[in-house]
Amino acid sequence: MLRFVAWRLAGLVPVLGIVLVATFLATYALPGDPVLVMLSDHSSNVEMANRLRAEYGLDQPLWKQFFNYIAGVAVGDFGMSYRYVRIPVVEVLSDGIKISPILALAALAAAASIGVGAGILAAIKRNSGIDTAIILILVAGLSIPNFAFATFFVYLFSIKLGALPVAGWGRIDQAILPVAILAIPSAAYIARLTRTFMLEVLGQDYIRTARAKGLAERVVIARHALRNILVPLLTSMGIIFGGLISGTFVVETIFNIPGLGRLAIDSVFARDYPVAMAIVMLFTAFFVLINLAVDVAYAIIDPRIRQRMGVK
Amino acid sequence: MRVLAKAFAGFLMLAAVATAADAKTLRINVTGDPAMLDPITYSELVAGRVLRNVYEGFTDFTPDGKIVNVLAESWTALPGEHGFRFNLRKNVKFHSGRAFTAKDVKYTLEQLAAPDTKAGIGAGYVARIVGIEDVKSGKTKELSGVKIVDDHTIEIRFTKPDVLFPIYPIWFMDSGIVADKGADWVRTVSAGTGPFKFKEWRRGAFVEIDANKEYWGNKAKIDGVRFLVIPNGDTALAQYEAGELDVLDVQESTIRRVMRDASKEKERQVVPRAQSRFLAMNPQVYAPFKDKRVREAISLTINRDGMIRGFYDNAAFQLHGITTPGVAGYFNDLPKPKYDPEAAKKLLAEAGFPGGRGLPPIDISSTAVFKDELTYYANELNRTLGMQVNVNVVERATFIRAMNAGEVAFFPWGWTSGYPDAMYYLEQMWHSKSPYNRGRWFNAKYDALIDEATATVDDAKRFQLYRQAEMVYIDDVGAAPLPMVASIALVKPNVTGARATPFGFDRFVFAEIK
Numbered sequence: 001m002l003r004f005v006a007w008r009l010a011g012l013v014p015v016l017g018i019v020l021v022a023t024f025l026a027t028y029a030l031p032g033d034p035v036l037v038m039l040s041d042h043s044s045n046v047e048m049a050n051r052l053r054a055e056y057g058l059d060q061p062l063w064k065q066f067f068n069y070i071a072g073v074a075v076g077d078f079g080m081s082y083r084y085v086r087i088p089v090v091e092v093l094s095d096g097i098k099i100s101p102i103l104a105l106a107a108l109a110a111a112a113s114i115g116v117g118a119g120i121l122a123a124i125k126r127n128s129g130i131d132t133a134i135i136l137i138l139v140a141g142l143s144i145p146n147f148a149f150a151t152f153f154v155y156l157f158s159i160k161l162g163a164l165p166v167a168g169w170g171r172i173d174q175a176i177l178p179v180a181i182l183a184i185p186s187a188a189y190i191a192r193l194t195r196t197f198m199l200e201v202l203g204q205d206y207i208r209t210a211r212a213k214g215l216a217e218r219v220v221i222a223r224h225a226l227r228n229i230l231v232p233l234l235t236s237m238g239i240i241f242g243g244l245i246s247g248t249f250v251v252e253t254i255f256n257i258p259g260l261g262r263l264a265i266d267s268v269f270a271r272d273y274p275v276a277m278a279i280v281m282l283f284t285a286f287f288v289l290i291n292l293a294v295d296v297a298y299a300i301i302d303p304r305i306r307q308r309m310g311v312k
Numbered sequence: 313m314r315v316l317a318k319a320f321a322g323f324l325m326l327a328a329v330a331t332a333a334d335a336k337t338l339r340i341n342v343t344g345d346p347a348m349l350d351p352i353t354y355s356e357l358v359a360g361r362v363l364r365n366v367y368e369g370f371t372d373f374t375p376d377g378k379i380v381n382v383l384a385e386s387w388t389a390l391p392g393e394h395g396f397r398f399n400l401r402k403n404v405k406f407h408s409g410r411a412f413t414a415k416d417v418k419y420t421l422e423q424l425a426a427p428d429t430k431a432g433i434g435a436g437y438v439a440r441i442v443g444i445e446d447v448k449s450g451k452t453k454e455l456s457g458v459k460i461v462d463d464h465t466i467e468i469r470f471t472k473p474d475v476l477f478p479i480y481p482i483w484f485m486d487s488g489i490v491a492d493k494g495a496d497w498v499r500t501v502s503a504g505t506g507p508f509k510f511k512e513w514r515r516g517a518f519v520e521i522d523a524n525k526e527y528w529g530n531k532a533k534i535d536g537v538r539f540l541v542i543p544n545g546d547t548a549l550a551q552y553e554a555g556e557l558d559v560l561d562v563q564e565s566t567i568r569r570v571m572r573d574a575s576k577e578k579e580r581q582v583v584p585r586a587q588s589r590f591l592a593m594n595p596q597v598y599a600p601f602k603d604k605r606v607r608e609a610i611s612l613t614i615n616r617d618g619m620i621r622g623f624y625d626n627a628a629f630q631l632h633g634i635t636t637p638g639v640a641g642y643f644n645d646l647p648k649p650k651y652d653p654e655a656a657k658k659l660l661a662e663a664g665f666p667g668g669r670g671l672p673p674i675d676i677s678s679t680a681v682f683k684d685e686l687t688y689y690a691n692e693l694n695r696t697l698g699m700q701v702n703v704n705v706v707e708r709a710t711f712i713r714a715m716n717a718g719e720v721a722f723f724p725w726g727w728t729s730g731y732p733d734a735m736y737y738l739e740q741m742w743h744s745k746s747p748y749n750r751g752r753w754f755n756a757k758y759d760a761l762i763d764e765a766t767a768t769v770d771d772a773k774r775f776q777l778y779r780q781a782e783m784v785y786i787d788d789v790g791a792a793p794l795p796m797v798a799s800i801a802l803v804k805p806n807v808t809g810a811r812a813t814p815f816g817f818d819r820f821v822f823a824e825i826k
Contacts, residue, residue: 036709043709044716044747085348085430095515151546158554166554167547168540169517256540256547258516266344266543271709 001299008292012285019284020073020277024066027273034058034082037271056080073281083272092263092275093282099169099259100252101286104244106179111186111240116233118187119194120221123202134191141188146247150181150254167256178255182247186240193236197229204228230301238291245283336535336825337520338810340559340817341548345515345541348432350498351483352423355432357816362519362539365820367483367504370398375583375813377638377732379479383412383505387478389769394440395457395469396477402464404528406486407502407509414466418458419487421468422447425455433730437480440470473767475774476733507532507821516541533809533824552802558825559810561817562800564681570800571625581801584629586636586814588737589726590791591689592751597721598674604789605663611649611792612656613696614689620795623684628795633782634737636796638814640771641734641778647786649793653696660697668698676722677704679711685724715750724794725750732815734778738762742790753790 035052036043043049053059056079057068072079078089122134157177158166168174201207202225210220248261256262260279267275299306346359351367354360370384387398404412424434425447438444442457457469468477486503493501502510507529508521519539523532542548545563549570552560562570570576593610595601620628629637632646657667665671676686683705690701701722706714714720727748729736740746743762744754761781768774785791801812809822 033709033713036713040709040712041716041748043713083347084345085353092515095517154550159550162554166550166556167542168556253544254547256542256544256551258514258541262543263516270344 001296004299005292005296008295012288015288016281016284019281020070021066023277023280024069027277028062030271030273034271034273038082056082078278078281079274081272081275083267083270083275089274089278093260093278095258096260096263096279097282099257100245100248100261103175103178103182103248103251103257103259104241106175107182107186107244107247108237108241110179111183111190111244112237114183115187115190116194119191120198120226122191122195123198124221126199134195138188138192141184142192146181146185147250147254149184150177150251153177153181154254167254169255169257169259174255178251178257181254182244182251185247186244189240189243190233190236193233194229197232198225201225201228227301231298231305234294234297234301238287238294241290242287245287338534338537338559338807338820338823338825339557340537340539340810341542341551341557341561342519342539343541343543343561343563346513346519348498349502349510349513349519351420351485351504352434353430353432354434354483358539361816362521363483363504364816365508365521365537366502366506366510367485368506369480369482369484370478372819373479373732373815375638375811375818377640377642377814379640379732383484384478390467390469393469394471394473395467397461397465397467398478400464400466401528404505405526406489406505407524408486408489408492409526410486410488412484412486412505413463414460415463416484416487417466418455418460420482420484421458422453422455423485424482426453434482437477437482440472440474440477442469442471444471475766475769476731476735479731479733481731507819508537511536527821530821532821534820537820537823552804555804558804558807559817560802561812562802567627567800568625570802571627576802579802579805581803581812582627582798583812583814584637584796585799586639586729586732587726587796588634588636588729588741589631589724589794589796590634590741590751591724591794592720592722592753592791594718594721594750594752596718596752598672600663600665600671601721603663605659606665607789607792609656609659609663609697610693611789612652612659613692614649614792614794615651615692616649616795617651619685619688623688624795624797627798627800629798631793631796633786633793634741635734635778635782636729636737636814639729639732639734639737641738641775643775643779643782646779646782656696668694668700671699673700673702674722675702675704676724677706677711677720678723678725679708680705682724689724716747718750718752720750723750726794726797729815734775734782735762735765738778738781739766742785751791753785753788755784755788755790758784758788758790 035049035058038052039045039049057065069079076090081087081089081092084092118134122131125131154166154177157164164177165174207220207224210224248259249265252259252262253265260282264276264279342358342361344358346362347356348354348359349362351363354363368382370382371379372382373379383401383404385399385401387396389396400412400414400417406412421438421441423429424431424438425444427448427450441455443455444457446452447455459467461467470477483504489497489503497503505528507524507527509524511520511522513519518541520536522536523534525531540557542551545565548557548560548563549566551557570580591610591614593601593607600606616630620626630648632648635642637644660666660668676690678686686703686705690703693699693701715723715725727737727741739762740748742749742753742758744759758781761777761784765774765777765781768777799812803810806826808824808826810820811818
């Protein structure tokens, strides 16, 4: 098991390397010279432009800039922010990094519990009124974009009812709406998957055997059916989590949460490339780590996979 | 479970403490974090919003553009020389408790010139002081043109006349701060004399300033100001509506909603921004613009009243020439630009281009925020004058570089004033020697009037020179004036003294929460 984890962690290095090269070249190719952005109205001031270029190492050839950047990243130095005077990128990120993962994980937990519950309920009550109602809600959850939900929820809960704050971060009540909005599409997706898998499993011979043994329906569902759909469900969790991460860009902007998603958007607009690049790297690492966690979870749930991995 | 309950109770207490502390703290939105919070590197809008309440200069100005003396009690021109002698206010203390003296003035000016400080806007204001080049090049740290006479008297000499020096927003800082708190002082304290002092900056969330209890002047009536970082305009409006903001600086995306909402009329403040807007016609790039009749025809084709209603929902005002209201040297009786398509057609025909025939095609360019306007001009000029105009939207920094280099033929743009005197616009925008004369309209008579004005200390005399220069610009159609966009603010009924001005918000020292 440890060897497996170590191997996968080593795999992180080439993935991050490729992302690093790609983002570095992409920011270089984007229109908008960062020095001109910093100078703004004073871009005809050659003396100032040269000074800034030298200060940020932008006067060196591209390959050298890239090498310097890699050398810095290797020791955890992502350079200086272009936008904030004399503030290192690591410091700009330090607050957001405590927020976005929590937001995404909370939404994942909410989405998984609601989604799996609704999916099982719909499968058990197949073709009933409850099933139809759940499917209707699922379709709405999947097809209505989350910014539309957000606007509606804010209007209803914050402005009309005054029950929840409109925006911000730091108190529990400020987290309710953003987590809910972020969770909705994922919850709907998980519920749909659960319902489909569940229906398939419920038709299997071993379920019939379990029922024939005289086991209570609760035990049949929880121990025999649910456990068998966990592996395909977990597979999709990695993808779902990717969706949640990109969802934070929208939700953090709407609810004004100072996380990495909002910061990423702000820094792209402000041409603060070092910050934007660092966020892309962070999200990549995060995404890879979550997928690793999913793989490890397989092994815990399914003894067959554990065996294939050579884990005892 | 008990742990959870304890944690929850803790949260509630925190929330309660926060509410109690916020009771008299004014909450207002800003679009982003400030890029810096010190008066030397200061170079952008959000930082200016905060710093204006924390630091002070020789003078300040009222919402209608009147100059008031702040750290300078008085000043006199040095006889026979370019320069001033300033008498500084006594019994003024910095936030550190140290006394404000002439030494701090000299220190601030030297910091603005020093090669390693990355000085921002302020660097432009010290450019004419004697000895500035030696400090900039690192040859010396001492600014030879600044002479400390005694603790409260200082003389400043210039290489060229600089009659507006006393009103430049140069914010003085505590010369002892680095020795006391280290080079990183700005993270923990402020080094000004203003009615508020730095309290906390939580990046991405807010900047908070506290009332300065030791302030030398009339003290603030509120406990502090919290500038909440809210990049999204719709979110900011929703927060205002839900009572999470006391003052809303209305953003572009919500202007329409705010202007059309009759229920907000009492809370709404609409003032023209100190930004001079124009449609530039560069004769060096597009030869037909050398003919005044072509420029005038284009100006006559623009329906400004229609634009103010259609584009801006009445949140805009007619600009007659160059200078905007709320700026000293503004005259409200200059002739208003006319809308007359028939006269425009006639003029273009007289210039040798009847129905636009013979005019080479031209791009009208600007940044994405001008997109709708560009389309309007292109359509209108094509329909009325038969000109072939293509719309070209360019990335901002690239576009500014091209304008500065004089490469852009035809573009709408604005120039925001840094201090409330018309000289800012008149000299920087259209003097032939200015690096910011982006339309490349050159007029010798205009130059001569402005040169004379820069050496005229007497306000009334100088304003008459401004007026003559502005008339030259209007008569020669240096560019086509465009409507001034408004700053719009919403202020809750229980807040008084928070005023939107052409230069952003007035100092919050006058604000009160009932």
